Amino acid sequence: MVTAGAAQAQSCRLQTHTLPxxxxxxxxxxxxxxxxxxxxxxxxxxxxxxxxxxxxxxxxxxxxxxxxxxxxxxxxxxxxxxxxxxxxxxxxxxxxxxxxxxxxxxxxxxxxxxxxxxxxxxxxxxxxxxxxxxxxxxxxxxxxxxxxxxxxxxxxxxxxxxxxxxxxxxxxxxxxxxxxxxxxxxxxxxxxxxxxxxxxxxxxxxxxxISPGYIIRASGITLGVSEQALQGFSLIALQRAAASAAGGADWQAPNACASFPASGSDYQVCGKLLPDTGITYMMLTPTKQPPAPAKLQQTLTTPAKPASTVSGQTSDTSATTSLVVPEGTPMTLAIGATGHPVFSYGFKVGGATPATPDGVQWRTALNVPPAHINSGRHVLAATDYAYDGACGHAGFRPAPATP
CATH class of the missing domain: 2.40.70 (Cathepsin D, subunit A; domain 1)
Known part of the structure; x- marks a missing residue:
């Protein structure tokens, strides 16, 4: 199902081969x-x-x-x-x-x-x-x-x-x-x-x-994208960013909203989404206005950890203090245009379902939009994720139910 950019998709043809x-x-x-x-x-x-x-x-x-x-x-x-x-x-x-x-x-x-x-x-x-x-x-x-x-x-x-x-x-x-x-x-x-x-x-x-892009699922990774490989995905048409000193114009990340149903507040964080396979927790970087309700924020102290030769860390870390969404808070992540998501799922912070991140952190609020949502990689237990770098789409498809 293509939810945006149908004309763009018709003018851009994908190759048929992919690689597992x-x-x-x-x-x-x-x-x-x-x-x-x-x-x-x-x-x-x-x-x-x-x-x-x-x-x-x-x-x-x-x-x-x-x-x-x-x-x-x-x-x-x-x-x-x-x-x-x-x-x-x-x-x-x-x-x-x-x-x-x-x-x-x-x-x-x-x-x-x-x-x-x-x-x-x-x-x-x-x-x-x-x-x-x-x-x-x-x-x-x-x-x-x-x-x-x-x-x-x-x-x-x-x-x-x-x-x-x-x-x-x-x-x-x-x-x-x-x-x-x-x-x-x-x-x-x-x-x-x-x-x-x-x-x-x-x-x-x-x-x-092979068309540039990839598909990441809980079960593995596919290199390249094709019409067949994207079957069942809801596609979001991405916008080109302006060319920068770093190189040519890149596709911009899709939008998403993180909301807090049952909190008694209609507050939500809406902005750029990063499905990040490199971390296990979620990060919310809101804008300063409107401010996040105090009941959705809790100060948490994490004890120091010993050095890790795997990460290249050469000294013990000190204890850290972070601002988090309290455990037990219901949340919904809706991916796509505000009010018109192509995929959404809910979880309870601190819950045990596979798609629940290992905590939700607040990052320093921004003076100007857009806000940023880093989902962490646990979202891939709920949705398959595709990036079509040839035609400019991000795709989301409900993941198969785990046995």
Whole structure:
């Protein structure tokens, strides 16, 4: 069922082929979607499985980030484009370089075969894991070094400027990044050039034999979209964003509304929707007006957690305080134009159904719209999710009932 943009769909023809992407993970969306990949070209002396990595599929970001390794060393040496990724969740900063490398997806355990490949894609080769600290107030302006090239060791990053901080922070306690670190961002409307999205740049997509896009279900992932693969989906026509310095114009995210039935209030958060496979909880970023009712907000303190070598975290986290929707609160997520959703489902915060997120957090309210709703990945227990990057649609289809 096409609910919007029928004329657009008629003028845009999809190819007929798609590819199922093998996963190494199970029991999604409770657990993350993980794919075996090979990034770069292994040295001739290495066996076929030497450069294999398992990366998490993250629709909440765009672009691949992996540790510097022998398979991308040659591309590293040829690159002068510095880069970084900063995770606000654990305040870890990972500096490195952007490199152009081949990539294979759905790689077999022995490394000899793969479902899909990419001739060349720009990825971030992360060299180190660093903490960040405020620049001392007595520091003279411009006295904190800004690196113009990547050093050959992690200690050399210490006390240099954190490029993510707007000149307010420096790097501290930089150590070699764990080999298990990595992420595969496949989202859109994230402010990053779609040329960095591995799911949209397969060899077959570049050749025009597969239409760029993907379908994510609780049971797996399909690369490419076709009319047959989109059967049963309600499609939302997406709007093009203005071209930016990051690259060409991207499709904008669909709209959704999160409401609170039985709360005695007609308050709702309506704005851009991000079905984010990278997190298990929901985040609501409302506008300041109208303000969220006090009864829908609760302050929650989360105890400190030990360091995690899997995430690249190098120090214990401190206890955090967050503003959440109280447990037991009924909520509804309605996807599509306000008042005319193509899909909706309800849950009770703290409930046990598969589609219930692991909590609902409030984020700092915005001065101007649009608001933002990050559903987390548990929504995929309620709906299949499609992104048609060729014709500009987001699709939603009720998920099969779990046994």
């Amino acid at each position: 992407l093998p996963l190494v993970s199970q029991h999604m969306p409770e657990h993350a979607y993980q794919v075996r990949v090979q990034v770069g070209t292994p040295p001739a002396s290495a066996n076929s499985a030497a450069a294999i990595q398992v990366l998490e599929v993250d629709t909440g970001s765009t672009g691949v980030v992996v540790p510097l390794s022998a398979a991308i060393q040659h591309a590293w040496d040829a690159s002068s484009k510095l880069g970084y990724i900063f995770y606000s969740s654990n305040s870890q900063y990972h500096p490195g370089k952007y490199v152009q490398v081949p990539m294979r997806l759905g790689v077999s355990a022995d490394g000899k075969s793969a479902v899909a490949s990419i001739d060349s894609i720009e990825v971030l080769a992360a060299q180190c894991s660093c903490g960040v600290a405020p620049i001392p107030k007595a520091t003279l302006p411009g006295s904190v070094q800004t690196l113009s090239q990547a050093p050959d060791n992690c200690a050399a990053y210490n006390d240099t400027l954190a490029l993510s901080s707007g000149g307010k922070q420096m790097l501290k306690k930089c150590t070699t990044i764990p080999s298990s670190f990595g992420m595969m961002g496949v989202g859109y409307d994230r402010g990053v050039d779609a040329a960095r999205n591995p799911f949209l740049n397969l060899v077959q997509m570049q050749a025009g034999s």
